[in-house]
Amino acid sequence: MNVLQGSGRRLAAVRRQPAVSVVLGFAGLIAVGTLLLSMPFATESGEPTGLIVALFTATSAACVTGLIVVDTPTYWSTAGEVIILVLIQLGGLGIMTLASLLSLLVFRRFGLRMRLTAQAETKTLGLGDVRRVVGRILLLSLLFELVVAVALTARLVTGYGLGFGRAVYEGVFHAVSAFNNAGFALRTDNLMGFVTDAWFCLPIALAVIAGGLGFPVWLELFSRLRQPRRWTLHTKITVWVTVVLLIGGSVVVTAAEWTNPGTLGPLSWPGKLLAGFFAATMTRTAGFNNLDIAEMHSGTLLVHDVLMFIGGGSAGTAGGIKITTFALLAFVILAEIRGEPTVHVMGRRLPEGVQRQALTIVLIAVGVVVLSVLLLQAITPFGLDAVLFEVVSAFATVGLSTGITAQIPALGQILLVVLMFIGRLGPITLASALALRERGRRYELPEERPIVG
Template identity: 65%
Template sequence: MLPLSRAGDGGAPALVALFTSTSAVCVTGLAVVDTPTYWSGFGQAVILGLIQVGGFGIMTLASLLGLLVSRRMGLRTRLTAAAETKSIGIGDVRAVLLGVAKVSLLFESVTAVGLTLRFLLGYDEPFGRAAYLGLFHAVSAFNNAGFALYTDNLMGFVTDPWICLPIAFAVIVGGLGFPVLFELRRHLARPDRWSLHTRLTVWTSAALLLLGTLFVSWSEWTNPGTLGPLDTPGRLLAGFFQSVMPRTAGFNSLDYGAMNSGTLLGTNVLMFIGGGSAGTAGGIKVTTFVLLFFVIIAEVRGEPTVHAFDRRIGDRVQRQALTVALLSVGAIVSAALLLLEITDFATDRILFEVVSAFATVGLSTGITADLPGSGQLVLVFLMFLGRLGPITLVSALALRERQRLYQLPEGRPLIG
């Protein structure tokens, strides 16, 4: 709110400052003002600092809560978990903090250097400006924030692979999660030695990226407002970029306000699923999604237990995944109904905005700034809930284990 943070006269209003700071520290990317023109260099530095603190904090928080959960397990379960999740083990807190810091610094630095060279050599930006642009977008990408220093986000670079691909790479890596990255560093060439968590995260993420690219490209191929004017390589690059960003970065190289309703609905699904656990991505997480998929497969086949990659999935994990998914749906539907009551926007636009906020994505059809103050406060609450809710909920469920000394008679209500 300081006048120093704003490019114009006076300080930012309280609601604008609250919305922007929440979006930054929750690494979402939604904005009610134009980031490059509304905020001064100092204000942009504050946003960048909040993104870095938020991303680092979420990765370490999720990883440390995983350690806490493993320490509260019984000895046999702990030994099994330690053998299965070699990425962290049951080690100390200091190793996790240093590991997350090193991983963040490495990938942010590599991405920043690549982007700086492109801005410097490809767009004739002065070195200082190019370095600033490279650093800002690299930090925003790795932390899945989606803040950009261009009014149209990254639409001006829609066909530039030297900008889009490094940013997409940083988004994917940041969204995989620290435990997966740590394990891939040790066993990248040996998929047979990957833990179940890493297998679920990597293969599901790869499948969603491929299917998302095919879906967006097919759905928008002839749309004159999005992919229509581009050549074939440009369409494929833009389709891939729009498949990566809902996982949950928030950058966009196409105008989501001009997309078809079907594309918006498919993007809602990708945003809701999100990325990997203990990473900078939001959503219910790919592991939650794929575990529920395996539950459905087992039920359809009539199998008494659920299996994934030669491992049996415990009943408690299944219930945790179901709880997270259903409570997330409840939060999204409740917020969407509330916004529909206080605004005149179409249902698909409101739903897209709500899912984007809850999944901490940051994509928008352009209605964020036009929402009333009460509507923006709803999004503030959703961003905070979506960023910390699933992590704390799963940890609480895992740590809250009670023994029942008796069993009630079984009931069989009609289903369906």
């Protein structure tokens, strides 16, 4: 009886800590994916896959990253590719659903109204709310994926002469991979063969942007598209900063690589503009590449690092520290430079607790990246540019690589697995845990100012 009571108390404790449930759920998904991918039927050769390769691929798929240690179309059988596709879909839907539900829980914790579902009057998350959120996320995801899959299928049939069945298969696979910001592709060169094909690249890019905005943003856009002044602060920040980063990133990447013979140099100017935009869009944590990343200039790789680290919108399929976290810290710095006592953002005052949460997430993320770079450089012969790029790509669940992933020793690949898992779940669970743990203090100590700077 005591054992049963102890187990019951532990289960109840897990339920009271949503972040724990999120971590356990994704760990279970990765474990099942690893088991399935290690089976002989999952490979073209019919041989079982080693544990590290299966674990790395399952983690990359479930965490919608896209980093690979074996060539997807030649190593995995059709069954293996379908397993990867299912992991991507479940991982993307899971992260959107769980992040949205955690957001709803956090907002109700403070007695606010969240327009994910009907207006909230209690501080508990009801079964009806969960069903509505999950149903809407599923419908939204399938709608975007269907539209993109149809566009890609039509292009593969009319432009490349693929049979209808194969075109549908590739169209669906790439549509799901794109909307979930995964970056897995069914071509050995990823999407480099489509570098100047706007009819193929633009649907992929739009799906990546759509998945990266997040469910709360799309729900509000559908209901208030023509009323931007009534958008919530979260939607305003996510939309406008996304636009700025997409335009700014496209301009910088295109200008930096314009004459590079290994990337944009051989292309016509329309092709350069398309490829530059696509490359900048993929840093939104998608992982597709239509240019050879290894041939890019060091400065371009650094720009990629920054954009990947920022990532996409909250409660979406993108990774990184999230756009809102980056933007809020920028507003905090701006207010401090101006000497303002409080932080005002687009007509709203930013709570101090949110500022501390954003700062905590960024500093922990920087610490994780720096420590991982040091460890990976210690066990590999690669330079700082390549190692930093690989680490940021894994932590931000991007999937872009300079081509060193398969050459990293087993210990380094395990480190990347841990980074993908932390990067996928860390910002979400940390932000919700910090918000749910916030409480008042009954007293304050005497104030003293240390020297700063």
